[in-house]
Amino acid sequence: MTTPTNVDGEPTDETASVRERYDVEMAVRIEERWQSAWDEADVYRTPNPGDADFDPNRPKFYCLDMFPYPSGAGLHVGHPEGYTATDILCRYKRMRGFNVLHPMGFDAFGLPAEQYAVQTGVHPRETTQEAMDNFRRQLKRFGFSYDWSREFATIDPEYYRWTQWIWLRAYGSWFDPRVDAARPIAELEAGLAAGEVVPTDDDDEPLDWSAMDAAAQRRYVDGCRLAYLGEQTVNWCPKLGTVLANEEVIDGRSERGGHPVMRKPLRQWMFRITAYAQRLLDDLDLIRWPESTRIMQREWIGRSDGALVRFEVEGGSGTLDVFTTRPDTLFGATYMVVAPEHPLVDEIVAESGADPAIEAYVTAARNRADVDRMADSKDKTGVFTGRHAVNPATGERIPIWTADYVLMGYGTGAIMAVPAHDQRDFEFARAFDLPIRQVVADAVGDAGACDDWNEAMTGGGVAVASANEAVSLDGLATDAAKATMIDWLSATGRGRRRVNFKLRDWLFSRQRYWGEPFPIVFDDAGNHHPVSDAALPVRLPDLEDYEPIEADEPTPPLGKAAEWVRTTAGEAGVDPSVLPPDTPVRREINTMPGWAGSCWYYLRYCDPGNDSRFASREAERYWMLSDRGEDSTPTVSGETSFDASRHHVGGVDLYVGGAEHAVLHLLYARFWHKILFDLGEVSTPEPVGRLFHQGMITSFAFKRRDGSLVPVDEVRETDDGAAVEIATGEPVERIVAKMSKSLRNVINPDDVIAEYGADTFRLYEMAMGPLDASKPWNTRDIVGVHRFLQRAWRLAVDETTGELRLREDADPDVERALHRTIAKVGDDVERLAFNTAIAAMIEFVNTATGVGVTADQLDRFNRILGPFVPHFAEEIAARLHPGATGGRSVVLAEWPAFDPAMLKDDSIEVPVQVLGKVRSRITVPADADAAALEAAALADERIRELVAGKTIRKVVVVPGKLVNVVAN
């Protein structure tokens, strides 16, 4: 193919003459040589504060890659994209004198590994270990400058010990709204006992603490924990044998595997992430993250401002609360709807004489898989419950319906329906012939008949027909009408202002084997007790039968470890002050979800060997706390010794990974971090100060005329660039698609390295285009960057002798070009624009080719090349400084300086436009002022011809850039 190879058989003069050529054999030899040399010299080990070789005078830079989930398939080309980018930046930062923390490890608990193990019948411990070994081998082959001494996997007991420890901190804390932060649960108990904290019920009504018995008090405190046991309707996936978080369910199917998911009430460990909703929202403004990701998190948290309105229900149960963002439309509420799961519905169904149609509808709605519920979301269904409520504004009797377009999980699970001003209510009212009453108009007196409307009027306007004896909204603009209505509701006890969030508490239990055990046990009364910190980790028992139990009832596989489950408080490590050691207990048999380990791994890297804390305070503080420059001072939530005027809110200086984690992982990690911050365990309110998403690497595929896709190996590309399907001879169109097995367009990194070497691979992925853009892999283009390395090699090395080819005296043009290149590459690396940095280096080599460079010039150029192609540059460095020890390594070198004066030319060529079109060019001194430029432009012969006989209206001069003559 395009790879240069030596001729087989008898060596000829020709083959001998290119023995020192940079081809794949040479690349591989160089790469292996330097990788083992770096390994031996341990050059990438990063000292921590306190280490003998730690230099506290250097600034720090913590650069993190999203650690991989080691699948059996090995690394795909998307992994090294982000990893190469951070590697270049880290190498650059080291050369600029930073202490750089750049770690790597593995996220190894979780469903995919376990599913794979179940399929193959090999224990997940083994498959995971194998996959990690393979990933590590592949990663090392790229020559990334990770400090491998910091490597760990989330399945290491010494790691998940601290995952459990952090969970215990959440278990042992509550969220105090008075300080808007987490506090130890002991402070809640003390506050309750002293009467400083008043307990409240579900409706925020105060309770009498002293009147509660011990069990009730315990229940109350347990209900306040940040990690708590909650009865929830969960997503149960019988096929996977586990419950799933809402985020893991897509269109009613499991994200992994696409299996159907059912709704089922279950008692499970939850995280009170909702307590942090506002802070998670607010602090998004303080971090340098992609706007798209911050928007997605904002939408996920989903704050909406409105009111809680209380409706009297006729007969029986008293009241029905609804949440609405449009309290100004209360006069237009002509009916109510409750979710099929709403308690009021249960009550009605239980009554004798209830319409059997109600129960039929509710049963059907509840059992309906979410898939179906989505599918016909267009058609509204529902049934009248037979009950009525009273509209508190109009005093009218309005019917209460139940319908599945109202969701139990949001707000109160009940709504007031205002069909004139809400599209969903409008459609429902039309379907069931319910009254529609307009209460908002474009202008006063503008109200017309809404009978002939095709859709609801959902925007703002002026309130109309909205008055009773006590309050009138008529004539008020929507915002004012909302405020007036809320005031009236509050004053009369009919409602109040209310902020509601879409975000729900995080379901944290899984009925699977391959995850972290919870450090908690239950006594015979069913009360839970924590395992003491000193007894951690609670090790995952080594089950031989780890298969999930496919059943309609959740049955965690850990239940099979009977001896492990049934134990005593003392055996389990419960503190004797909590439970006497001989108390029989059973362990929690659910495990934590795959997200757990990735919620805090960036903290462990700060000090991965520490066995007395998740990381020493000193190490955590050094790597996570960043001084800010002259930036504006942000406000920071929570109670803290953190100094917002001095420090950035985020710890990790740069975190690079795919946008697919924009919400889940990145929101969970922020939440855990904030708990730890509130408890004084970490130094910053946010885990990550700057986030960057690398784009997806796609591939080419082909499309038939009918739109169907054709695998790449069933297509032949013709010389004129067209493509035909081999089987039919029909022309097909080349398109960009995700890499997939079915299209057979998946690129294996090992193959590419075997053909070109790791340096070429690295360089190609960085040259493809902007780091954050999705871009297609084009095998044909790789040769371009490989040829660049060959030219660069040839610039430095004589291919026949292997001797360096160096000039004695520097060529001034080459010297100037070198300064420009150093400046441009440094600038581009800082802003992660590696593609243009590479273009600049190619230009330099093209400029210098045929002219030659001095040893000093080669040395400087080689140093800017180093971060991109470290093996290549190390080889050149070694040849430039033969016999030199360590100190001349390109890894440890300083980034070369440039002289700003060398970036400017003495004279420049400036385009001259007439009416915005370039008509001529003039050569002027670089510092020519506007007057000189104008004079030179107007003196230009071609310009004089063109403006002859015309009036010069204006001359626009941009010094150094252009001249535009406006003449007509």
Place this chain on the structure above:
RNA sequence: GCCGGAGUGGCGGAAUUGGCAGACGCGACGGAUUCAAAAUCCGUUUCCCGCAAGGGAGUGUGGGUUCGAGUCCCACCUUCGGUACCA
């Protein structure tokens, strides 16, 4: 539907702040070298008209602002992500 990103030569892409559109690479074409080929080096390569000098058009489409728009504004089309009855 809603939110966000992107549409530039045959292809990947460049143009950092409103100032020379197409850097750099691939491919293609031509030349040098070679017995020949590979490799390498040099050159051409947005499109149209023209022998040339030169002229015209041109950054998804249509409008606008400006001396000047790939870049800013309005409307729309295509495409890729995200999201989906959230009251």
